[in-house]
Structures are given as structure tokens and as C-alpha cells.
Amino acid sequence: MSVTAAQGFTAAGIPIGLKSTGAPDLALVRNTGPSTASASVFTSNRCKANPVLWSERVAAGGEVSAIVLNSGGANCYTGDEGYRTTTATAEAVAEVIGVEAGTVLVCSTGLIGDQLDRSRLVGGVATIAAALADGEAAGQDAARAIMTTDSVPKLAERRSASGWTIGGMAKGAGMLAPGLATMLVVITTDVELDSASLDHALREATRVTFDRLDSDGCMSTNDTVSLLASGASGVVPETGEFIAELTALCRDLTLQLQADAEGADHDVAIEVVGAATEQDAVDVARAVSRSNLFKAAIFGKDPNWGRVLAAVGTTDAAFDPYGIDVTINGVRVCRAGEPDEPRDRVSLEERAVQVLIDLHEADAAATIWTNDLTHDYVHENSAYSS
Amino acid sequence: MSVTAAQGFTAAGIPIGLKSTGAPDLALVRNTGPSTASASVFTSNRCKANPVLWSERVAAGGEVSAIVLNSGGANCYTGDEGYRTTTATAEAVAEVIGVEAGTVLVCSTGLIGDQLDRSRLVGGVATIAAALADGEAAGQDAARAIMTTDSVPKLAERRSASGWTIGGMAKGAGMLAPGLATMLVVITTDVELDSASLDHALREATRVTFDRLDSDGCMSTNDTVSLLASGASGVVPETGEFIAELTALCRDLTLQLQADAEGADHDVAIEVVGAATEQDAVDVARAVSRSNLFKAAIFGKDPNWGRVLAAVGTTDAAFDPYGIDVTINGVRVCRAGEPDEPRDRVSLEERAVQVLIDLHEADAAATIWTNDLTHDYVHENSAYSS
Numbered sequence: 120m121s122v123t124a125a126q127g128f129t130a131a132g133i134p135i136g137l138k139s140t141g142a143p144d145l146a147l148v149r150n151t152g153p154s155t156a157s158a159s160v161f162t163s164n165r166c167k168a169n170p171v172l173w174s175e176r177v178a179a180g181g182e183v184s185a186i187v188l189n190s191g192g193a194n195c196y197t198g199d200e201g202y203r204t205t206t207a208t209a210e211a212v213a214e215v216i217g218v219e220a221g222t223v224l225v226c227s228t229g230l231i232g233d234q235l236d237r238s239r240l241v242g243g244v245a246t247i248a249a250a251l252a253d254g255e256a257a258g259q260d261a262a263r264a265i266m267t268t269d270s271v272p273k274l275a276e277r278r279s280a281s282g283w284t285i286g287g288m289a290k291g292a293g294m295l296a297p298g299l300a301t302m303l304v305v306i307t308t309d310v311e312l313d314s315a316s317l318d319h320a321l322r323e324a325t326r327v328t329f330d331r332l333d334s335d336g337c338m339s340t341n342d343t344v345s346l347l348a349s350g351a352s353g354v355v356p357e358t359g360e361f362i363a364e365l366t367a368l369c370r371d372l373t374l375q376l377q378a379d380a381e382g383a384d385h386d387v388a389i390e391v392v393g394a395a396t397e398q399d400a401v402d403v404a405r406a407v408s409r410s411n412l413f414k415a416a417i418f419g420k421d422p423n424w425g426r427v428l429a430a431v432g433t434t435d436a437a438f439d440p441y442g443i444d445v446t447i448n449g450v451r452v453c454r455a456g457e458p459d460e461p462r463d464r465v466s467l468e469e470r471a472v473q474v475l476i477d478l479h480e481a482d483a484a485a486t487i488w489t490n491d492l493t494h495d496y497v498h499e500n501s502a503y504s505s
Numbered sequence: 506m507s508v509t510a511a512q513g514f515t516a517a518g519i520p521i522g523l524k525s526t527g528a529p530d531l532a533l534v535r536n537t538g539p540s541t542a543s544a545s546v547f548t549s550n551r552c553k554a555n556p557v558l559w560s561e562r563v564a565a566g567g568e569v570s571a572i573v574l575n576s577g578g579a580n581c582y583t584g585d586e587g588y589r590t591t592t593a594t595a596e597a598v599a600e601v602i603g604v605e606a607g608t609v610l611v612c613s614t615g616l617i618g619d620q621l622d623r624s625r626l627v628g629g630v631a632t633i634a635a636a637l638a639d640g641e642a643a644g645q646d647a648a649r650a651i652m653t654t655d656s657v658p659k660l661a662e663r664r665s666a667s668g669w670t671i672g673g674m675a676k677g678a679g680m681l682a683p684g685l686a687t688m689l690v691v692i693t694t695d696v697e698l699d700s701a702s703l704d705h706a707l708r709e710a711t712r713v714t715f716d717r718l719d720s721d722g723c724m725s726t727n728d729t730v731s732l733l734a735s736g737a738s739g740v741v742p743e744t745g746e747f748i749a750e751l752t753a754l755c756r757d758l759t760l761q762l763q764a765d766a767e768g769a770d771h772d773v774a775i776e777v778v779g780a781a782t783e784q785d786a787v788d789v790a791r792a793v794s795r796s797n798l799f800k801a802a803i804f805g806k807d808p809n810w811g812r813v814l815a816a817v818g819t820t821d822a823a824f825d826p827y828g829i830d831v832t833i834n835g836v837r838v839c840r841a842g843e844p845d846e847p848r849d850r851v852s853l854e855e856r857a858v859q860v861l862i863d864l865h866e867a868d869a870a871a872t873i874w875t876n877d878l879t880h881d882y883v884h885e886n887s888a889y890s891s
Contacts, residue, residue, distance in 0.1 A: 166818030166826045166842075196814055198827075198843035231811020232844050337798045337812075338819050411797070411878070412723045412886050419887025425617020426723075428582055432552030433724050440552045441584075456552075457584035458618050492797075492887075494880050500798050501805025501878075 120274040121258025122148050124286030125309040127349025130257045131250035132264030135243035137191025137229075137236060143264035144191040145240070147247045148305050149216060150184055154350030157183035158318035159224065160325055162342035168195030169202045170225040171341060173209065177224050181314030183347055184218035186305055187247075188265050189240065190290070192229040195340045204237040211244040226303045226343045228267055228290060262288035265303055268499060273375040277364040283310045283352040285364055289372040302329065302376060304344040306368065309352035310361060320362045321346045328369035331401070334380040334490045336409040377488045378470075382495030385417050385472050392484040393477040399436035400485035403476060406430045407487075414492035417472060422447045422465035427474060428456075438478040446475040506660040507644025508534050510672030511695040513735025516643045517636035518650030521629035523577025523615075523622060529650035530577040531626070533633045534691050535602060536570055540736030543569035544704035545610065546711055548728035554581030555588045556611040557727060559595065563610050567700030569733055570604035572691055574651050575626065576676070578615040581726045590623040597630040602637075612689045612729045614653055614676060648674035651689055654885060659761040663750040669696045669738040671750055675758040688715065688762060690730040692754065695738035696747060706748045707732045714755035717787070720766040720876045722795040730755075763874045768881030771803050773858040778870040785822035786871035789862060792816045793873075800878035803858060808851035810838045813860060824864040832861040 122130050130148045137144040150157075159178035161171050177183065187208055194201045205225050213220035227235065251257070262272035265288070273289040291302030312320075325344055346365075377386050389407050394400035407413055410430040416423035424445045432440065441456035450465045452458070472491075490496075508516050516534045523530040536543075545564035547557050563569065573594055580587045591611050599606035613621065637643070648658035651674070659675040677688030698706075711730055732751070763772050775793050780786035793799055796816040802809035810831045818826065827842035836851045838844070858877075876882075 164815060164818040165820075165824075166814045193811070196811060196839065196842050196844070198841075231809075231815065232839065232848075234844075335797050337796055338815065340811075340815050340818060409795075410723055411721050411882075415883050415886035418883065421887065423617075425579070425582060425726075428552045429550060429617065429724065429726050432550040432726060434551075438551075453582065453618065455584075456582050458582070458620075462618075492883055494883050496797075497801050497804065497878055497880050497883055500801035501807065 120255060120276045120286060121262050121288050122286050122305050122307045123253050123255060123258035124276040125284040125307045125349065127151050127309050127351030128307045129251040129253045130261040131247045131252065132260035133243065133247050133250060135239050137189055137239060143260065144189055145243045145247055146188040146261040146264040147212065147251065148186045148261060148307065149251055150347045150349050152349055154311060154348055155182045155184050155222065156312060156314045156317055156348045157181060157346060158314055158321040159343060159345040160321060162339055164338045164340050166340050168193050168227060168341040169197060169205045170194055170227045171343060172202065173205045174224045174226065174343060177221055180221060182222045183224055184222040185212055185216060186224040186226065186345055187212050188226040188303055190228050190265050190267050192227060192233055192235040193231045193341050194227040194235050195231040197232065197234050201234060204235050204240065207237055208240050208244065211241045215245055215248040224345055228265065228303055228341055231340060258286065265290040268381055270379055273372055275368045275371040277368045279356065279360065279364060281354055281356060283354045283356055284308065285368050287368055287372055289376060291376045302342055304372060306346045309349050311350040311353065311355045312348050317346050317348055320365050323362050324366040324369045328366060328373045331486060332373050332377055332488045333405055333408045334377060373488065377490060380490040381499045382493045383490035384493050385470055385491040387417060387472040387474060387489045387491060388486050389474045389489060390484065390486045391476045391478065393479045393481065394483040395437040395480040397483045397485050400483050401487065402434045403431050403436045404485055404487035406434045407474065408489035411492050417467060418491040418493045420467035422452055422462045422467060424452045427476065431476065437480050442479045444477040448473055506641060506662045506672060507648050507674050508672050508691050508693045509639050509641060509644035510662040511670040511693045511735065513537050513695050513737030514693045515637040515639045516647040517633045517638065518646035519629065519633050519636060521625050523575055523625060529646065530575055531629045531633055532574040532647040532650035533598065533637060534572045534647055534693065535637055536733045536735050538735055540697060540734055541568045541570050541608060542698060542700045542703055542734045543567060543732060544700055544707040545729060545731040546707060548725055550724045550726050552726050554579050554613060554727040555583060555591045556580055556613045557729060558588065559591045560610045560612065560729060563607055566607060568608045569610055570608040571598055571602060572610040572612065572731055573598050574612040574689055576614050576651050576653050578613060578619055578621040579617045579727050580613040580621050581617040583618065583620050587620060590621050590626065593623055594626050594630065597627045601631055601634040610731055614651065614689055614727055617726060644672065644674065651676040654767055656765055659758055661754050661757040663754045665742065665746065665750060667740055667742060669740045669742055670694065671754050673754055673758055675762060677762045688728055690758060692732045695735050697736040697739065697741045698734050703732050703734055706751050709748050710752040710755045714752060714759045717872060718759050718763055718874045719791055719794045720763060759874065763876060766876040767885045768879045769876035770879050771858050771877040772856055773803055773860060773875045773877060774872055775860045775875060776870065776872045777862045777864065779863040779865045779867065780869040781823040781866040783869045783871055786869050787873065788820045789817050789822045790871055790873035792820045793860065794875035797878050803853060804877040804879045806853035808833045808838055808848045808853060813862065817862065823866050828865045830863040834859055
């Protein structure tokens with residue numbers, strides 16, 4: 120599991136005192152090659168954190184030797200001083216492992232608007248470089264060091280019969296909404312592919328996975344998903360299989376993020392079918408996923424389909440308001456815009472909830488994964504400055 | 506105060522058993538003339554309730570003799586059966602007061618997807634027509650009968666030195682977001698104006714009042730704001746003064762809706778200045794008003810300006826991410842995208858909160874009124890099927 124599953128990678132995770140709790144807060148993943156091809160996608164938020172501003176430039180070059188990640192501070196809206204902290208961290212990593220600073224990605228997560236302790240970061244780099252290892256424990260250490268309000272580390276792995284592997288780690292529990300859902304994700308693979316091929320595959324995979332997680336409608340300033348390829352397996356994968364496995368791995372991590380969303384009691388899959396276009400399906404599902412009234416009703420185990428339709432009605436998607444069916448956990452509570460089966464037949468006792476919306480227009484479909492709106496969500500996000 | 510403040514109107518509010526609590530749930534407002542000019546605006550939600558479908562047709566005719574409103578059920582997504590309940594109610598009112606059914610507006614509020622009890626409604630019309638009166642108590646009765654989760658009736662009145670009056674009542678506590686903010690509003694006036702002039706004035710007024718209330722981002726299926734003019738004062742008002750007074754009355758009712766929003770601890774005014782266009786200012790303020798993380802932070806008395814900027818960054822408005830100032834309750838916590846005054850200088854002990862965002866682009870400005878996200882909001886909307 121994790122980022123050390125594929126050949127050609129080492130990792131580590133250690134505490135350096137950025138978190139007041141003393142928990143691990145610095146992670147490093149190194150690609151030992153022979154190849155250093157990569158692809159990354161970043162938040163579409165226009166207010167980007169300093170590590171994103173730096174890493175976008177590095178990613179554009181295609182070659183990534185290492186990625187250094189810290190929790191305990193987002194380094195966002197920290198001005199020139201914050202940007203220099205990012206560059207100093209990249210330079211320290213480059214020096215200690217003997218690569219160009221321009222091939223080192225930097226990710227940060229935590230509170231916006233506070234300066235990171237640069238000397239702790241730069242000082243920590245030498246320590247963590249000495250701890251780099253290729254075993255499973257090292258990958259798990261790295262995954263733990265990027266956690267913020269996450270209750271568990273998120274790890275995934277896929278192995279191809281053709282002799283190659285993809286592994287990954289993710290963090291993210293709040294500010295989960297696309298472009299991308301808030302998260303830091305590092306995926307490593309030992310396939311032989313160039314950066315352009317990796318970029319194509321990563322965009323295909325994230326489009327239908329991380330981009331369709333919308334836990335709380337709030338888009339982060341720090342989201343980064345990076346895919347690093349070492350080529351150490353010596354295998355050039357079949358493109359379709361690689362994209363399929365990468366997508367499966369991304370979906371696995373996406374559902375782990377959903378399952379650990381701050382304060383959530385329910386994991387809700389909103390599936391829209393019968394849409395005129397895939398974008399219509401996404402728009403409708405996303406509108407429902409962002410309705411606080413719908414989300415509070417799910418928390419209260421109330422299959423309130425009126426709130427589903429009220430959210431559907433705010434979109435520009437093609438539909439006849441009196442041609443929509445809504446099914447909740449297998450019970451069709453609304454048919455063609457009228458009450459159908461009694462709502463008390465719907466059980467919302469389980470954590471998993473499926474809301475199926477049939478627009479009866481054409482054949483396009485999409486699913487958005489979201490969570491309910493709970494007392495614990497309010498508590499965590501009012502009591503925790505993040 | 507209320508809808509009987511202006512000359513030429515009678516009103517009543519009575520219980521007819523639609524609400525299980527026995528609280529008043531039927532209201533009637535009659536325009537006794539001599540004029541029956543009117544204007545109305547309705548929800549922009551494409552999933553519209555039956556009374557909205559009916560009332561849109563009535564409103565298009567311009568003449569409105571009466572408006573009948575019920576709480577205890579939204580009559581939305583109730584199919585042909587529900588539509589016939591609406592028309593039967595209008596016809597009953599028309600018959601008992603001797604007007605055309607096509608001049609009777611109908612409004613309903615409550616749970617979506619349940620049939621209203623048609624016989625109670627039609628039977629209640631004769632009773633309420635006999636109770637119509639022109640005193641202040643009658644206006645207050647009507648305002649009470651349209652309440653759902655509202656804790657207080659909402660009433661307002663403006664009197665012109667030129668001898669005319671505007672009065673109004675409103676309901677709305679949840680599903681408060683524009684186009685329009687969820688509500689039923691009836692405004693009465695004794696000016697002499699034709700329906701086209703009233704329509705112009707009403708749209709000018711609602712555009713900067715009800716349309717800028719965004720308590721919880723959820724758009725209703727039943728919103729209606731109707732303005733009825735009796736002409737009973739015999740005065741043709743000066744257009745500018747009439748629009749100004751109507752806008753002041755609408756703002757008064759808007760702020761009453763905000764103050765009574767479900768579960769809210771804080772009334773938050775998000776003022777965006779220095780925008781390139783008014784629409785940019787609205788877009789930015791609305792994005793912040795819809796950030797659950799920002800709203801939960803305000804509940805927790807945490808002046809978390811990073812969450813303000815993260816929301817601003819999701820918009821297409823013109824701004825330089827490193828040229829934005831954020832001031833909360835008078836303390837400039839962020840200047841040009843960097844931390845400015847310490848956040849602990851901000852007090853959020855009071856209910857009223859002002860967030861001022863300066864985009865430093867040009868001179869356009871707008872304010873969106875919202876509320877915080879609280880435990881009580883989650884509780885009311887998970888425990889109460891509405």
C-alpha cells in the first residue's frame with residue numbers, strides 16, 4: 120500500500136513541531152528512477168497557496184524527483200515571506216538528495232494566513248532525508264504525516280498482471296469540493312510512461328473521481344494531486360488498462376476521503392441518470408450535494424425528496440419538472456413529480472445512502488459523492504481553526 | 506403596520522387545521538379598491554409549486570382583488586390533484602367576495618410533496634371572508650397565519666408626507682436564498698399607480714433587498730412577493746419617492762427575515778466594495794455567504810479570513826488575489842493578501858457581523874445578508890420535515 124508500493128520510490132514521515140500536538144507533520148517521497156516523469160493537477164481556486172504557485176511551475180517542466188509535504192500550516196496568504204519558505208524547503212530537499220530544486224514539488228496543508236516556521240522546515244529536511252526507506256512502513260509514515268483533521272491515513276494500491284504497480288496516499292477531511300476536492304494526493308507508479316501520457320491519464324482519472332467528491336461545497340486553496348512514474352518496472356503499460364487502474368485507485372482514495380469527512384454520519388452517492396449530457400448530470404447532482412437543507416435532512420434520517428427537487432430546480436440542466444423520478448435507497452418516493460411510494464419506507468439507518476435521480480431526457484449519467492450536514496461538522500468547523 | 510396599514514385593504518388570519526398544532530394557517534388579504542393594480546415576482550426555481558404556477562398566470566393579468574395564503578403545506582410536487590386544490594381555493598375566494606377567480610393570487614408554504622386538505626381549505630374560505638377587517642389586529646392575524654418556523658410575524662410600514670402608505674407582511678426562516686430568498690411577502694399600498702408602474706417599482710426594490718438575502722443558499726419552490734395597490738389615497742406618488750419607500754420597506758422585511766433565520770446566532774452582512782461591476786460584487790459576496798466553513802467559523806466566533814478568501818477565489822469576478830483586503834467588524838485582518846491586524850482583535854460576541862471585502866478594482870459595491878451555520882440550524886432542519 121501507499122507510495123512505496125511501486126518500485127523506485129522511497130518515503131518517510133516525521134514530526135518536526137509544526138503541529139502543536141507533536142504528531143508527524145513532514146512527509147517526503149522520492150522517485151529514485153530511472154525515470155522522473157510526472158503529472159499534476161491543482162486546485163482551480165484563484166486564491167492559491169504559495170506551495171501551489173511554486174509547484175505549478177515545477178509540474179509544467181514534467182520532471183519531478185521528489186515531493187515534500189507538510190501539515191500544520193497551509194502557507195496560503197502569507198505573501199513573499201511565505202513564498203520564500205516554500206522555495207527554501209524545495210532547495211533544502213534538492214541539496215540533500217542531490218537533484219535540481221526545480222524538480223521538487225511542495226505541498227502544505229493547515230490554517231490559511233499563518234507563516235510556517237521556516238527554520239523547522241529546512242532543518243527537518245535533513246532529518247527526513249536520512250529516514251527515507253522503501254518499505255511499507257515508510258509509505259504509511261508519509262501518509263500519517265500529511266493528516267490534519269483526518270482520523271485515518273488514506274492508502275491505496277493496484278497491481279497489474281503485466282508487472283507494474285500504482286500506489287497512493289491522500290489526506291483531506293474538510294474543505295472538500297472540486298476543482299479539486301480539497302486534498303493532497305501523491306500517486307506513485309513504476310510504469311514507463313512520459314509526462315504527457317501521465318498527464319492525460321491523470322486528468323481522465325481525476326475528472327470522474329476526486330472532481331466528483333463534494334463533501335461540503337468548499338474549495339481549497341492548496342489541492343494538489345501528483346502522479347510520479349519511476350519506470351523501475353521496465354514495463355510500458357497498455358494505455359486503457361493504465362487509465363482504468365489509475366481511475367480505480369483514485370476512486371478508492373476518493374471514497375476513503377468521503378468516509379472520513381469531518382463530522383459526517385452518512386456517505387451519500389447522488390446518481391443522476393437519464394440526463395441529456397454528462398455535464399447536466401454533474402450539475403444536477405452537485406446542486407443536490409450542496410443543499411444544506413437536503414444534507415441536514417439526511418442527517419436526521421428524513422428522506423425529504425422535496426428538498427432534492429428544490430435543488431434540482433436551481434440548475435440549467437435539461438429536464439421537465441414534472442418528469443423527474445427520485446429514488447432513495449431503492450424506494451421511489453417521487454415519480455414524474457408526484458409522490459409515489461411512502462417516504463417512511465426509506466431507511467436511512469446505514470451510513471451509505473444512494474439518491475437516484477432520473478431526468479428522463481436521454482442516457483447521460485454521473486455520480487457526485489457527498490456527506491450529510493451534522494452537528495459534528497458544525498462543531499469541528501467552528502471550534503477548529505483550519 | 507402590516508397589510509392593513511394602507512387604505513383600501515382588509516385582512517384576516519384564522520386556524521383551519523392544516524397545521525397539526527392548531528395554530529393559525531389561513532390568511533386572506535382583500536383589496537377593496539377602487540383600483541386593483543398589482544405586481545408580483547416569483548421564485549426562479551424551475552421546480553415551482555402549484556400555487557406559483559397558478560399565481561404567475563393571475564399576475565400576468567395585472568389585476569389582483571385578493572390573495573389567499575396558507576401555511577401547513579407547500580402544495581408543491583402534488584400533481585394535478587394539488588393544482589386543482591389551488592384553483593378550488595381561488596374559486597372559493599372569488600365566489601365569497603364576488604370577484605373573478607382569475608384575480609385571486611394563491612400562496613402556500615410548508616412541506617413539499619404532501620397534498621393539502623382541499624375540503625378544509627375551501628371550507629375555511631367562507632369563515633375567513635366573514636372575518637375580514639381593516640384594523641391593525643386583522644393585519645397582524647394575517648401575518649401570524651403565514652408563519653412556519655418563523656418565531657415572530659414580520660410586519661413593516663412606510664408613510665409618505667404626500668398622504669400615501671405602504672404596508673407589508675412576510676414569512677420565511679429557512680430555504681432562504683435568492684431568486685427570491687424563500688418567502689411569502691404581501692405588500693399593500695393605497696397609491697394610484699398602474700400595474701406596469703408597480704411592476705417596475707417592485708423589481709427595483711426586490712433586486713437590492715429580498716434578492717440579496719442568502720441565509721442558507723437554498724432556493725424555495727414557493728417564493729412569492731406581491732404588491733397590491735388600492736388607489737384609495739387618491740394620490741399618484743412621485744416615482745423616485747415611491748421606489749425609495751418601497752425599497753426601504755422591503756429592506757426592513759428582509760432584515761426581519763435574516764434576524765429570524767432558523768437556528769442562526771449571527772446576522773452577517775457581507776459587503777463587497779471596490780468591485781469592477783455590481784454583479785462582481787454580488788458574486789463575491791454570495792460565494793462567501795454560501796461557504797459552510799466560513800459560516801461555521803462565525804458561529805464559533807472565529808474570524809477565519811482564510812475561509813473568506815478561499816470562497817472569493819471560487820468566483821470569476823475581476824480581482825488580483827494579492828490585492829484584496831478583508832475587514833471583520835472593523836478590524837482589517839488581511840491587507841493585500843497578507844495577514845494584517847491580529848485576528849484576536851476581532852470580537853464576534855454580538856449578533857451583528859460585518860465582513861468588508863475590498864477588491865481594489867473599481868467603485869462598484871453590493872451587500873449580501875446571510876447567517877452563520879449553527880447546531881440549531883442543523884437541528885431544526887434535520888428534526889423538522891419542511
